[in-house]
Amino acid sequence: MSATHEHVIAKDLQSWIETPAGSDFPLQNIPFGIFRAPGRTPRACTRIGDTVVDLQVLAEAGLLAASGINKEAFHQATLNPMLAFGKAGVRRLRTTLCALLRDTNAELRDNTALRHNALVPLAQATMLLPVAIGDYTDFYSSREHATNVGTMFRGAENALMPNWLHLPVGYHGRSSSIVASGTPIRRPMGQMRPKPDEPPVFGASKQLDIELETAFITFGGKPLGQRITAAEAEDYIFGMVLFNDWSARDIQSWEYVPLGPFLGKNFGSSISPWVVTLDALEPFRAAGPAQDPQPLPYLQVPGPHGFNISLEATLQPKGGKESVICRTNFNYLYWSMAQQLAHHTVNGCNVRAGDLMASGTISGPAQDSFGSLLELTWRGTRPLKLRDGGERKFLEDGDTVVIRGHCGNNGLRIGFGEVRGEVLPAE
Numbered sequence: 001m002s003a004t005h006e007h008v009i010a011k012d013l014q015s016w017i018e019t020p021a022g023s024d025f026p027l028q029n030i031p032f033g034i035f036r037a038p039g040r041t042p043r044a045c046t047r048i049g050d051t052v053v054d055l056q057v058l059a060e061a062g063l064l065a066a067s068g069i070n071k072e073a074f075h076q077a078t079l080n081p082m083l084a085f086g087k088a089g090v091r092r093l094r095t096t097l098c099a100l101l102r103d104t105n106a107e108l109r110d111n112t113a114l115r116h117n118a119l120v121p122l123a124q125a126t127m128l129l130p131v132a133i134g135d136y137t138d139f140y141s142s143r144e145h146a147t148n149v150g151t152m153f154r155g156a157e158n159a160l161m162p163n164w165l166h167l168p169v170g171y172h173g174r175s176s177s178i179v180a181s182g183t184p185i186r187r188p189m190g191q192m193r194p195k196p197d198e199p200p201v202f203g204a205s206k207q208l209d210i211e212l213e214t215a216f217i218t219f220g221g222k223p224l225g226q227r228i229t230a231a232e233a234e235d236y237i238f239g240m241v242l243f244n245d246w247s248a249r250d251i252q253s254w255e256y257v258p259l260g261p262f263l264g265k266n267f268g269s270s271i272s273p274w275v276v277t278l279d280a281l282e283p284f285r286a287a288g289p290a291q292d293p294q295p296l297p298y299l300q301v302p303g304p305h306g307f308n309i310s311l312e313a314t315l316q317p318k319g320g321k322e323s324v325i326c327r328t329n330f331n332y333l334y335w336s337m338a339q340q341l342a343h344h345t346v347n348g349c350n351v352r353a354g355d356l357m358a359s360g361t362i363s364g365p366a367q368d369s370f371g372s373l374l375e376l377t378w379r380g381t382r383p384l385k386l387r388d389g390g391e392r393k394f395l396e397d398g399d400t401v402v403i404r405g406h407c408g409n410n411g412l413r414i415g416f417g418e419v420r421g422e423v424l425p426a427e
């Protein structure tokens with residue numbers, strides 16, 4: 001892996017754009033997204049505090065030339081053209097933006113007309129999907145989650161399958177139903193078998209759930225037939241988003257043997273709009289759980305490859321109060337992103353710019369750190385108490401779920417914002 005710290009923006013730098021205390025988006029973050037606003041076509045942007053910075057406007061004014069990225073890349077409705085410039089290009093772009101938006105730089109700050117054109121209040125912006133997602137893979141990399149689900153579905157004896165501690169288990173999902181934060185999710189219809197000694201039935205899912213996950217987005221990989229090693233894997237990762245992998249447990253538990261997740265999963269997943277780069281997360285790098293048994297050599301990579309990211313999920317009934325239902329951490333994950341990508345490509349499978357790889361539900365050891373209602377309510381047997389007196393076994397129509405995530409230490413906070421979705425009744 002290349003030396004990364006030179007790409008971290010120093011903690012004491014500040015922007016001339018107002019950054020509210022406790023914001024997820026100080027100058028050190030510089031995430032990337034796609035937005036539209038009145039009078040503006042969808043285009044690339046970054047964010048400082050509660051201000052969206054229009055990269056098309058900056059590129060047209062020649063202010064991003066030092067990044068080496070063609071200005072046309074910022075005119076598009078996806079970040080994919082920007083991803084073609086790879087990790088080196090995105091690093092140059094963040095360095096260029098940091099210099100331009102620093103409090104000591106007058107170039108844009110004191111150019112009133114250009115500044116007014118380039119800065120858009122967040123409230124006027126609609127955030128869209130940041131990338132055109134090609135392929136989507138969901139891993140299953142939380143040992144606590146896999147153990148909980150395995151215990152419920154197969155019993156404590158068979159909770160972890162024999163392969164689980166030797167490879168990052170995953171499956172190929174569908175990208176077509178991945179939606180931007182704020183898009184409502186319709187309760188799916190499907191086939192279930194609620195009573196094991198009676199025939200299956202068709203209807204609306206009664207066990208609609210969340211999965212608290214993160215996901216990473218890739219740069220273009222290597223040609224088909226070549227693998228990305230664990231040591232070089234992070235050079236192929238553009239950044240991370242929050243991910244809610246909505247799941248219908250009753251459909252899932254009936255359909256999943258022998259080929260795994262299918263219609264219980266592919267009716268919708270939501271992602272947060274701001275892609276946070278690994279360089280922005282670098283100060284929060286941390287060692288993940290010890291791995292025993294030692295993985296095979298192709299999955300071994302020296303140094304810490306986890307990140308200390310605090311995550312929470314909240315549930316708000318329609319017209320009711322928001323209750324925190326889960327607090328967990330990215331660093332509970334047993335398998336790192338580097339190991340996931342190395343495993344994914346070890347057979348020669350190629351990844352392309354804009355592919356999305358999700359972590360799997362992130363659960364910790366404590367009961368309130370479980371990343372799904374399935375676990376939080378132990379398959380509905382321990383209903384969750386909400387702040388306004390209600391209870392939940394699974395999601396009800398009108399419920400809004402929000403996942404938030406941030407890193408913090410020594411006065412530096414880097415966050416993701418949120419991913420949000422409301423459950424609509426079945427149709």
Ligand code: MN
Pocket residue numbers: 138211213245358360361
């Ligand atoms: Mn999932």
